Amino acid sequence: MRAYRATFSAKFRALLQYRAAAAAGLATQAFFGLLRIMIFTAFYASASGPQPMTLPDVVTYVWLSQGLLMLLPWRPDADVEQLIRNGNVAYELLRPVDLYGLWFSRALAVRTAPVLLRCVPMFVIAALWFDMGAPASVASGLAFTVSLIATAALAAALTTLLSISILVTISGRGVHVLTISVVNLFSGVIVPLPLLPDWIQPLVAFLPFRGLLDTPFRLYLGHLPPSAIWVAVGHQVLWTAMLVLAGRMILSRALRRIVVQGG
Amino acid sequence: METLRLYLRYIGASARSQLQYPASVIMYALGHLLVTGVEFFGLWALIDRFGAIRGFGLAEVSLLYGMANVSFAVAETAGRGFKDFGVMVKSGDFDRLLLRPRGTAFQVAAQQIQLVRIGRLIQGLAVLAYAFTALDLWSTPLEFGLAAMAMVGGACTFLGLFVLQATLAFWTVESLEVFAMLTYGGVETSQYPLTIYSAGFRRFFTYVVPLAFLNYVPGLVIMGRPERFGPDWLAWASPLVGVAFLFVCLKIWRLGERHYRSTGS
Numbered sequence: 001m002r003a004y005r006a007t008f009s010a011k012f013r014a015l016l017q018y019r020a021a022a023a024a025g026l027a028t029q030a031f032f033g034l035l036r037i038m039i040f041t042a043f044y045a046s047a048s049g050p051q052p053m054t055l056p057d058v059v060t061y062v063w064l065s066q067g068l069l070m071l072l073p074w075r076p077d078a079d080v081e082q083l084i085r086n087g088n089v090a091y092e093l094l095r096p097v098d099l100y101g102l103w104f105s106r107a108l109a110v111r112t113a114p115v116l117l118r119c120v121p122m123f124v125i126a127a128l129w130f131d132m133g134a135p136a137s138v139a140s141g142l143a144f145t146v147s148l149i150a151t152a153a154l155a156a157a158l159t160t161l162l163s164i165s166i167l168v169t170i171s172g173r174g175v176h177v178l179t180i181s182v183v184n185l186f187s188g189v190i191v192p193l194p195l196l197p198d199w200i201q202p203l204v205a206f207l208p209f210r211g212l213l214d215t216p217f218r219l220y221l222g223h224l225p226p227s228a229i230w231v232a233v234g235h236q237v238l239w240t241a242m243l244v245l246a247g248r249m250i251l252s253r254a255l256r257r258i259v260v261q262g263g
Numbered sequence: 264m265e266t267l268r269l270y271l272r273y274i275g276a277s278a279r280s281q282l283q284y285p286a287s288v289i290m291y292a293l294g295h296l297l298v299t300g301v302e303f304f305g306l307w308a309l310i311d312r313f314g315a316i317r318g319f320g321l322a323e324v325s326l327l328y329g330m331a332n333v334s335f336a337v338a339e340t341a342g343r344g345f346k347d348f349g350v351m352v353k354s355g356d357f358d359r360l361l362l363r364p365r366g367t368a369f370q371v372a373a374q375q376i377q378l379v380r381i382g383r384l385i386q387g388l389a390v391l392a393y394a395f396t397a398l399d400l401w402s403t404p405l406e407f408g409l410a411a412m413a414m415v416g417g418a419c420t421f422l423g424l425f426v427l428q429a430t431l432a433f434w435t436v437e438s439l440e441v442f443a444m445l446t447y448g449g450v451e452t453s454q455y456p457l458t459i460y461s462a463g464f465r466r467f468f469t470y471v472v473p474l475a476f477l478n479y480v481p482g483l484v485i486m487g488r489p490e491r492f493g494p495d496w497l498a499w500a501s502p503l504v505g506v507a508f509l510f511v512c513l514k515i516w517r518l519g520e521r522h523y524r525s526t527g528s
Contacts, residue, residue: 027441032444035448038459039455043312176294180298190302
């Protein structure tokens with residue numbers, strides 16, 4: 001356990017150094033947030049009936065997603081990707097720790113450190129000037145925080161699975177481009193999930209990706225009452241456990257017939 | 264003429280080198296098709312739920328979306344060299360271009376084309392084809408021609424933005440990430456009718472970065488909408504705005520080039 005904690009904290013602290021990148025990212029994400037809010041406002045102005053979400057809730061949802069965007073597992077851990085490409089993954093195999101645990105701790109740092117740098121200033125700016133709402137209640141805020149921790153684990157499990165996929169397919173690119181579109185659609189970053197058509201909702205509810213953004217956001221907004229936290233976080237944790245198991249299985253099978261190319 | 268032949272040889276070499284890995288090109292292109300396809304699904308879902316946006320239905324928004332994405336895809340395919348320009352300044356490779364008997368902007372543009380953006384192009388053309396059918400525009404040659412020319416102008420506008428982004432590298436050595444606001448933000452902005460945005464936004468994307476002339480201004484005339492932006496001749500002249508913008512951007516490039524100092528690496 002200590003080795004994993006050390007791996008996590010080393011990577012985490014290294015990533016916290018990229019403050020200029022965070023500032024630039026913050027400006028870009030604020031711009032896109034404003035753009036998307038203007039689009040949603042115009043749509044709501046044309047609405048005829050009641051909608052599954054109010055406009056102020058959509059505004060808060062957009063700001064939450066802009067602040068936490070970097071949590072999304074769009075691509076594998078760049079370091080691990082490079083290790084596999086240049087053959088240095090051989091050194092990783094020599095270390096006296098479990099490879100999955102090592103990659104998972106690093107993925108956790110990769111997903112959380114950039115978010116930590118960006119989300120606080122983003123939420124402050126959005127709350128002060130751009131109509132981002134507070135949590136529905138103190139209990140909702142707490143439920144949101146708990147769910148967000150589960151989100152980080154889920155995002156790390158998906159990231160690790162992506163890294164492992166490179167080991168299996170060498171290129172891995174096909175899996176990655178597919179991942180981006182699936183993650184974007186089913187996490188709620190393109191359109192808040194309640195606004196998607198009814199026929200797709202069962203699929204949305206089943207897949208793990210809503211646990212990346214939508215689940216914590218619904219707890220924050222009070223759409224899911226704080227008492228629903230067991231079901232909501234249970235969905236996240238169950239999927240995380242399954243993805244970790246799948247990742248471990250694929251990794252151990254890949255390691256049995258691995259051929260390290262060159263050096 | 265000589266320049267054009269040289270350009271075709273340059274990009275022919277770039278295309279051939281990429282096609283050495285046909286599976287990779289196809290997979291990436293499909294990936295881009297999927298990513299932009301998912302975006303369009305989101306747009307469709309919103310129109311399906313709300314019926315329209317400021318009086319623009321699915322067919323009208325599709326026309327704007329298709330024109331914006333086709334223009335952007337063409338600019339991205341042709342302007343790849345400018346997008347990666349920061350690396351060139353950093354490594355000092357730009358010095359080599361200065362020694363050759365051709366303009367530097369020409370050489371950077373000719374250096375590489377990005378075949379995989381064909382995914383976005385196909386998706387944009389498909390949406391555009393739907394819009395043309397739904398709005399019954401196939402049999403109106405004048406409007407059809409205006410749409411095609413406006414997209415050429417739009418591609419010039421986006422290309423101008425890539426040139427500006429690269430020009431900044433003469434001063435900053437890095438390519439600036441913030442520029443994504445204008446390029447990717449620009450294409451996202453121009454997917455919807457300009458009237459939905461706040462006045463500041465609208466003015467910026469009309470008078471500073473003239474993306475309004477890529478699809479909104481000519482689009483109103485093409486679709487025969489009751490709204491108007493300026494006199495009708497302006498809509499017909501809108502392709503020229505993009506060309507003029509690219510021209511100005513290339514002048515700024517010249518200015519930046521004079522300021523260039525090699526990193527020495």
